[in-house]
Amino acid sequence: MGRLARDLIARTEALGMRVAGARLALPGLVDARSSSLRIAPNLGWSDVEPVPLVGLPGAVRVTIANEADLAGLAQVWGTPPAVRATRTFLYVSGDVGVGAALVVDDALFPGRHGWSGEIGHVVVDPSGARCRCGATGCLERYAGKEALAGAVGLGLDVPDDVLTERLRQGDQAARAVLDRAGQALGLAISNAVNLVDVDCVLLGGVYARITELLRPAVHAELMSRVLAAPWAPVEVQAAPVGEHPALTGGALAVL
Amino acid sequence: MGRLARDLIARTEALGMRVAGARLALPGLVDARSSSLRIAPNLGWSDVEPVPLVGLPGAVRVTIANEADLAGLAQVWGTPPAVRATRTFLYVSGDVGVGAALVVDDALFPGRHGWSGEIGHVVVDPSGARCRCGATGCLERYAGKEALAGAVGLGLDVPDDVLTERLRQGDQAARAVLDRAGQALGLAISNAVNLVDVDCVLLGGVYARITELLRPAVHAELMSRVLAAPWAPVEVQAAPVGEHPALTGGALAVL
Incomplete structure (x- = not known):
């Protein structure tokens, strides 16, 4: 990656x-002040300082950020106001990990240490399968790319478009995994909406390509679990910046 | 209540x-702009305009607010800065319902409609018991006053100090209900911390009196489920304004 960037x-x-400048988008807990990655369970990394490892020329200032945060900001910075659904939303990104960004009035809600949005580790079923983070029943185990790909007989390295095409074909296995993932996603999003009161959810990463397939199960959970749903229905949309949103957000962030 | 207030x-x-002025603290979804209570599952109320029902003299301006929000603000307004743990915290209140207030830099994080903090309806076990809100497995069913009192053979109208004294006596039933409630509370708080990244949780209502009994189970969940816990341990404390915090917050809010 360092060679690609230097080229x-x-x-x-x-x-x-x-x-x-350059911004490095990383999964997991990023400490921007000390330029260190605290933990990225799906990479198996903890307490890494990635900037020197990339080895860019000294004149290029490199900073690091969480990839879901950058992808969430891409939805603000990368779309004209007329295209945007709203200035306050939850962006939820599906990849190997499931990440999120809470955007309030066009600004990221960072939390105390910049570590908000770890929706991948919201509990879907406390007696469920063990997650790479060490806990049990996390959303990632039900709606991460590994669960989606594995359930239709594909590997983790399958390109997103191949995976989503297989899921679209709609055989029984694909429908079952989509239902289970949508239900898990809907449950975790319901928890988030009950806690922070947003009425728009943008789905990114793999989810952006299969939003209409996930929506029925997500919507059913939201309608039954979000206390405010009858008065403030939650809109679930594919993120407008769907292709490489973390790259887009990272690029816009240094400008 | 109207007569008490008029007196x-x-x-x-x-x-x-x-x-x-007067402020009316209500459980559930309060729409302050239209002065209406959208829903309060534990009262069985929906779409009520409570201010005219109280019947206060016209010269007294009455507004309404969510009781957990007011109780959360009481922790800011009612304690001198030296006493306060932090300016950013999650306040979680245990009563018949379980409510919360997210306070960021001494201000309430209201969400899109002022309906943030509905932690009582965060899912603890999707296949769990039905809640008054219509969903299944909500935190309230495991850690609300009804669950605490019922499990030690007391009714819902038991005064808080009698209930907490019974729980303190520490027989097997009491320990079991405290473990279960603490675990459920810890799970819901873990979800919240993963989403909004706070490192201080203040427990109010019934919980304020039994914080040290709940803490072991809450702490165990936080340590295993909060991704950031090894770098940013979450402190769990009894709320400093423990007696009538919603009244205190309501009174301070009109000044």
Whole structure:
């Protein structure tokens, strides 16, 4: 990745452009002040300082951020106001891990240490399967890419479009995994809505491609579990910036 | 309640004092702008306009608010800065219902409609018992006053100090209900901490009197379920304003 970035910087500068900076999007708990990644359960990394490892030229300022936070901000910065559903929303991204960003009035709600949005570790079933984080029954185990791919006989390295095409084909196994993932996702989102009162949820990552397949189960959970649902229905949409949102957010963040 | 309030206003004014206003603390979803209570599952009320029902003199301005929100603000307004643990915390109140207030930098985080903090309806076990809200396995069913009192053979109308004294006696039934409630509470608080990244939780209502009995089970859940726990341990304390916090918050709110 360092080589890719160095090549890109060299090519950009050869064209006479100046590189404004670089932001590294990471899954897990990012401590931006100390430039360290506290933990990324799905990478098996903890307490890593990734910036020196990338080895970019000293003139390029590199900072780090959580990838779901950047992808959430991409939905604000990367879409014109007319396209955007709302200025306050929960962005939920499905990949190997499931992450989220709470955006309030176009700004990220960071929490005390910048570690908000760890929806992947919201409990779906306390007696459920063990998660890479060490706890049991986390959302990731039911609605992460591993669960989605595994249930239809694909590996974790399957490209998103191949996975979502298989899920779209709609055989019994695909329908079952979509129902289970949608239910788990709906339950975790319901918990979030009950706690922070948002009325718009944008689905990103793998979810952006299968929003309409997940929506029935998600919607059923929201209607039965969100106390405010009859007065403030929760809208569930595919995120408008669906392709490489963390890259888009990272790029916009350094400008 | 209207008669009590009218008596109090009359006695106050007879002493030459002026009543600055009144705030009505209500459980459930309060729409402050339209002065209506959308729903209070434990009262069996929905879409009620309570202010005219109280029948206070027209000169007294009456507004309504959620009781957990007012009790949460009492922890800010009612304690000197030296006593306060932090300016950012989650206040969780145990009564018939379980409510919460998210306080960020001394201000309430209201959410889109002022309906944040409905932690009582965070799912503890999706296949669990039915809640008054219509969903299944909500925190209230495991850690609400009805569950606490019922499990030690007391009725819902038992005074808080009698209930907590019985729980303190520590027989097997009491220990079992405290473990179960603490575990459920710890799970719901873990979900909240993973989502909004707070490192201080203040327990109010019945919980304020039994914080040290609940803490072991709550703490165990937090340590195993909060991704950030090893780097940012979550402190669980009894709320400093423990007696009538919603009244205190309501009184301070009109000043």
